[in-house]
Amino acid sequence: MSERYEDFISRFKQRLVELFHHESNINELSIERGLPTEVWKDIMELKPLSVAIPEAFNGRGAIVKECLGLLSAASYESLSLSLTFGINIALFLEPLAKYGSPDIQAGIFKRFIEKGSMGGLMITEPDFGSDALNMRTNFTTMDNGDYELKGQKHWQGLTGMADFWLIAARKQLTGGELARDIEFFVTDNSKIEQQVKVEHYFNNLGLYMIPYGLNTIDLTVPANQKLQPPSTGIKMMLDILHRSRLQFPGMGMGFIQRMLDEALSHCIIRKVGVQKLIELDSVQFQLSRIQSSYTLCSGMCAHSASMSGIVHDLSSKGLEANSMKALVTDLMQESAQICVQLSGSSGYKIDHIAGRGIVDSRPFQIFEGSNEMLYTQISEIIIKQMKRQKEENFYKFLSQTENMHRVAPRLKMHLNFSLQNTLVQRQMVVLGKVIARLVCLQYVDVMVEKGFRRDLFENSFKHMEMDIKKLLSDLSDYNDAVPIVEYHPDSNWMEFIDHVN
Numbered sequence: 001m002s003e004r005y006e007d008f009i010s011r012f013k014q015r016l017v018e019l020f021h022h023e024s025n026i027n028e029l030s031i032e033r034g035l036p037t038e039v040w041k042d043i044m045e046l047k048p049l050s051v052a053i054p055e056a057f058n059g060r061g062a063i064v065k066e067c068l069g070l071l072s073a074a075s076y077e078s079l080s081l082s083l084t085f086g087i088n089i090a091l092f093l094e095p096l097a098k099y100g101s102p103d104i105q106a107g108i109f110k111r112f113i114e115k116g117s118m119g120g121l122m123i124t125e126p127d128f129g130s131d132a133l134n135m136r137t138n139f140t141t142m143d144n145g146d147y148e149l150k151g152q153k154h155w156q157g158l159t160g161m162a163d164f165w166l167i168a169a170r171k172q173l174t175g176g177e178l179a180r181d182i183e184f185f186v187t188d189n190s191k192i193e194q195q196v197k198v199e200h201y202f203n204n205l206g207l208y209m210i211p212y213g214l215n216t217i218d219l220t221v222p223a224n225q226k227l228q229p230p231s232t233g234i235k236m237m238l239d240i241l242h243r244s245r246l247q248f249p250g251m252g253m254g255f256i257q258r259m260l261d262e263a264l265s266h267c268i269i270r271k272v273g274v275q276k277l278i279e280l281d282s283v284q285f286q287l288s289r290i291q292s293s294y295t296l297c298s299g300m301c302a303h304s305a306s307m308s309g310i311v312h313d314l315s316s317k318g319l320e321a322n323s324m325k326a327l328v329t330d331l332m333q334e335s336a337q338i339c340v341q342l343s344g345s346s347g348y349k350i351d352h353i354a355g356r357g358i359v360d361s362r363p364f365q366i367f368e369g370s371n372e373m374l375y376t377q378i379s380e381i382i383i384k385q386m387k388r389q390k391e392e393n394f395y396k397f398l399s400q401t402e403n404m405h406r407v408a409p410r411l412k413m414h415l416n417f418s419l420q421n422t423l424v425q426r427q428m429v430v431l432g433k434v435i436a437r438l439v440c441l442q443y444v445d446v447m448v449e450k451g452f453r454r455d456l457f458e459n460s461f462k463h464m465e466m467d468i469k470k471l472l473s474d475l476s477d478y479n480d481a482v483p484i485v486e487y488h489p490d491s492n493w494m495e496f497i498d499h500v501n
Contacts (some may be wrong), residue, residue, distance in 0.1 A: 005066050009073055012046050016077045019043065019226040026078060027351040033208050034161075039491060042115030048074075048085060052093040053255075054496030057109035062097055064247075065305040072301070076258045079360040080209030082251045087157045087210075090244035092119030092166055096186065098310040099227040100235060108164060119164035121240075122153040122196075122215065130373055132182070132237070137217055138172040139183065147185060151200075152216055155367070159213035160198040161187050162372045167196075167217060168237065182233040184240075186225040194219050206359030245325035245368060246308040246317070249300035252328040255361065256297050260290045260336040262353055263342045270344075277342065286338045288459055291484070295333035295460040298452070299443030300324045319381050319403060322374040323436035329364040330371060336361050375432025376425060382435055383419065392418045404438045406445045410461070411438070414469055417476075430475045437464045 019042055020026035029035060035043075051066040053059020060066055067089050073084035093112065096105060096119075111117040128134050137151025139200060149169050156165075165187045171179040187194040201213040229236035267277035277283050304324065308314060314321065336357035340347035347354040365371045382397070391397045395415040398408040408415060423431065441464050448457045 005060070005063075005069070009066075009069050011313060012070065013073050014048055015042070015074075016074070016081075020077050027353070027356075029209075030078060030356055031081065031131055031208060031350050034211065035209050035421070041116070043081070047113055049088050049093060049112050049118075052089040052097070053109050053112060054097050057106055058113055059109065062094060062310055064309050068247060068250030068253070068301050068305055071247065072254035072257075074254065075251045076254035078209065079251065079255050079357065082254065083157065084210055086247060086251050087120050087216060087242075088112075088118055090247045091121035091240070092162075092164060094243060094310050095121075095156045095166055095184070095227065095240050098239075099184070099229060100186065100227075101224040101228060103224040108186070108188075111163070117163040118158055118161060119166070120156055120158040120162040122156050122165050122167045122217075123154060123237075124155050126152055126154050126214070130369060132168070133180070133234070135168060135170060135182070136178070137169040138166065138178055139169040139185070140172050142220065146220050147223065147226060148220050149185060149187075149217050152214065154214045155202070155212050156208075156215065157210045157212060159201065159211045159215060163209050165189070167195055169217075180234075182237055184227040184233065184236070185221050186227070187219060187221055188225075194221055195331045198249065203458065205362075206356070207363065235315045237314055237320075240492035241368065242314040242317050242321035243308050243310070245321040246304045246314065248325045248364070248368075249297050249304055249328050251364075252332050253294075253301055254299045255332055255357065256293050256335045258353060259339040259357060260287075260294050261288055263290055263339045266343055283342060286342060288462060290335045290338055290428075291456065292460040292463040293335050295444055296331060296440050296464075297328055299445075299447055300328055300440055303443040318379060319435075319439065322369070322378050323439040325368065326365075326371040326374040326378070326432070327436040328344050329361070332361040332364055333358070364416075372429050375429045375436065378435050379423070379428040382431075383423075386419065394419050398438065404435075404442055407438055407442045407461075411465060414465070414472055424478070427475055427478050430471050430478070434468050434471050434475070437468055 019039060020029070024036075024039060029039065032485065048070055051060045051070050052062050064089050071082050071086055071089070074085055094108075096108060096325060100108075105141055106116075108119075113118075122137075123132050123135070125135050125137060128136065135151070137149065137153065139147045139149045142148055143415045149167060151169065153167070156162075165185055166268070167185050168182050170182055173179055187196060189195050196219065197216040199214040200217055201211055204210070204212045227236065264278070267287060270277045272280070278287070303320070307317075307320075336354055339354035340352075340358055343352065343354050349355045361430070385401070386394075386397050389397065394417055395408060396406045398415060399412075418430075420427075441461065444452065444457050444460060448454050
């Protein structure tokens, strides 16, 4: 497409303002299930998903910077809308552009641009949430070369709404066993034999614009609708999931900026007695926390834009992908919580941007890998690298690693210790949080070298140093409490009252 990106995104932002603040009310739309058809039509007429379609198919070129910019512009107005775009971009269009057969790409991309079609990804199953490698959805090859798929999937965003799906399945072997590797198949809901059956919809808490539910898979697809990985399907899945996680900062960017703008605006206007809220010290601290999140997310976006295009193999980029996804989603939730606190009673409404933001941003910490799992994986990656290099000192290792060597020296007094040989999982989660902060702080440091505001970086550094000190105290002196399952005996407070008045 020939339109300059600046003009494209400006037109997109302006139209969202018109749709959500003049022609309709986003605060009312966001508490209803789904969006009215006419609103969806107006949005899709802007061809937002063209950013993720290669130029050869009349798209804008699948440039990461443009994709993140679109996600950010959408999340400033609606996190649900941004996630809808994120699902389409990272979990369908980019995988199709990279691994899809040329036989099917042109027709599908055309429908996205001209008809406003949508697509999603099906991996998660009722009995195997994050344990994707043990999924039971399977496929067999028919005599004519087509594939038959059977199984169940749930919690897919755009359930019953997407026109196309990428469905993950394992090959059924002789005797009923399933192969270890995973394959992906494109399905087209406009064809009866490829339709996914929606068993029922979930009453999801928040993100009302996006339907979720339980789906039954019992369909057949032609041979050319199977994605073609260069090596293994598991490596392809990692590439897809890491690329998706590396785009979370795009969704976080606009959302966090909106929380910051709303909080600043309210605190500048609102008075407590003779003082404006923004003049209170504790309020300034809270505002600076959101601003720190804005700064960190900016660094994440810049780094992601430089290395996560579909020309790159991201299957080995777990450290970067997990750090970005886990930290930015924690920052999104914290920013919404602070904005609600500063907004007072008005913020505690589902039709208030901050109150809704708490509920809408919460699942981001869970889906595509719960943050506890991702922080654990981050620690495992670093510990494995340290063992390989036979380095026990945490600071010495970090000061030599590409992802953290720029910022580690400033925190040497906190990081200069030897890691224990065995850490329990709760310690691994804490360590992962420390590492993620260092990784993402370095992304901002790189931007400062190119002209990004140093005062924003220094404020963010103060907050990250504070977080790291607290986290490291939890690491060295961790709480080892475990639940007492049979807690009922001798635990009823009414049995321990000396005098009844």
